[in-house]
Amino acid sequence: MRIVILAGGEGSRIGGGKPQRLLGGETLLERALRRARSWSDDVLVAAREGADIADDPAVEGPLGGVAAALARGGDVLTIPCDMPFLPDDLPARLSGGAAARVAASGGRLHPVCALWKAQARDALPAYLATGRRSLTGFAEAVGYEAVEWRTEPVDPFFNINDEADLARAEALLRSR
Template identity: 35%
Template sequence: MTQPLGIILAGGLATRMGGGDKGLLTLGGQTLLAHIIDRLGPQVAGLALNANGDPERFAGLGLPVIADSIEGFAGPLAGVLAGLDWAAEQGADAIVTAAADTPFFPRDLVARLMADAEGQTHPLVLATTPRTGAELKSGGKVNRHPTFGLWPVALRDDLRAALNDGLRKVVLWTDKHGGRETLFPVDPFDPFFNVNTPEDLTRAETLLEQA
């Protein structure tokens, strides 16, 4: 498999942060998006940003900005589809997605997802972390992180049809296509910790010292 392209998913509404672009919030003197680019950029063959609305607000990043083609904020799968369509135009076979509000994801994310995709007809792998403590009572041994995954360009039309039929839950689609999982450790903290609230941003400042 050739090195995938990277898609940063920033198409959400950020309602718990009061709206706006979470990726433009500042953490340790840099925007969250700058942290994402710093981590994902070296792992992929090229980067694009999935975001809706006026793309000019991201002009300083120097990245292509691609909007959802499915109307009505259809969730992360709409961003995945936008990324797959863009990747198809670039002649790529696959993309890896990362959320714009998750600044500490693993620097070996792509390598490990690709390793676990070996032997698949269509590379489709989601990142997971082990559940601990009270989380285990809610069922299942892992937390799946559907905004962090390896996705095949070859299945983009299948995904488009599913979204147009109303599908919104990521794992229903990945399970249907034999999606696999890559388990990442949560020591010293969950690398997929994401900034949803002002309190999360304060915690992220503390975690930045350990990242």
């Protein structure tokens, strides 16, 4: 299974350079790479520049990384670089089923953590023609299934957006 780490966001709420921010002595990107490589030998990073895959410049946000990953062909599991507590069973539980299988927790979808089947690529031009750019909207357009995870003791899809989140993630690491 190909895994693509989405690392193209600006990270403006954390002062920029989010993939290179340190957590537990590793950058967020290094942590994501280590996790992805524990699941697959086919791991790539998508970002605006300086990565294995360049985000589609015509598509804003994380959908640009998903679009670029799907353009390579085949199914792709996407994960972001800023969710350091992803569950061990993520790839297994997202396998099979609909054109997109999207992680969810606490009643919220996390479309950056999704298995996008190859056929999802066929729906991309029509979706982009609507002017929408959300991953949730794209998942809806291709027909998705949500796969729910428990949020206790820690939401596995905890997302680092700012300095307070980074400090909380450090505290969570120390408590494990």
